[in-house]
Amino acid sequence: LGSTTANPLKLSTLDERHMQIGSAPKDPEHMTTTFAQALNEALGNVEGLSKKSEDLTTKAIYDPDSVEAHEVIIASQKARFALNLTKTIADGAVRTFRELTNPR
Numbered sequence: 001l002g003s004t005t006a007n008p009l010k011l012s013t014l015d016e017r018h019m020q021i022g023s024a025p026k027d028p029e030h031m032t033t034t035f036a037q038a039l040n041e042a043l044g045n046v047e048g049l050s051k052k053s054e055d056l057t058t059k060a061i062y063d064p065d066s067v068e069a070h071e072v073i074i075a076s077q078k079a080r081f082a083l084n085l086t087k088t089i090a091d092g093a094v095r096t097f098r099e100l101t102n103p104r
Contacts, residue, residue, distance in 0.1 A: 045082070046086050056071060057075075
């Protein structure tokens with residue numbers, strides 16, 4: 001009852017691929033200067049996740065012993081999530097543009 005531990009369910013994350021809660025960004029000095037640059041970088045990241053998913057899926061088909069099944073599934077879900085998020089943001093931007101240009 002009077003415990004002062006911050007997180008009693010702290011999990012051990014020994015692998016660099018594990019999600020690090022509260023970890024620092026990979027390159028804290030990297031900053032984008034314009035919205036267009038940030039958007040291009042984000043779309044490049046989505047494309048990179050999709051490519052990684054495709055590569056792992058191909059590798060799992062042709063050389064199944066070289067890749068773990070959970071890595072393929074995680075990569076495909078990351079790519080799917082990134083693509084859905086991108087689509088949602090694009091739809092919101094189009095909807096906002098239409099609202100701003102719609103004369104009332």
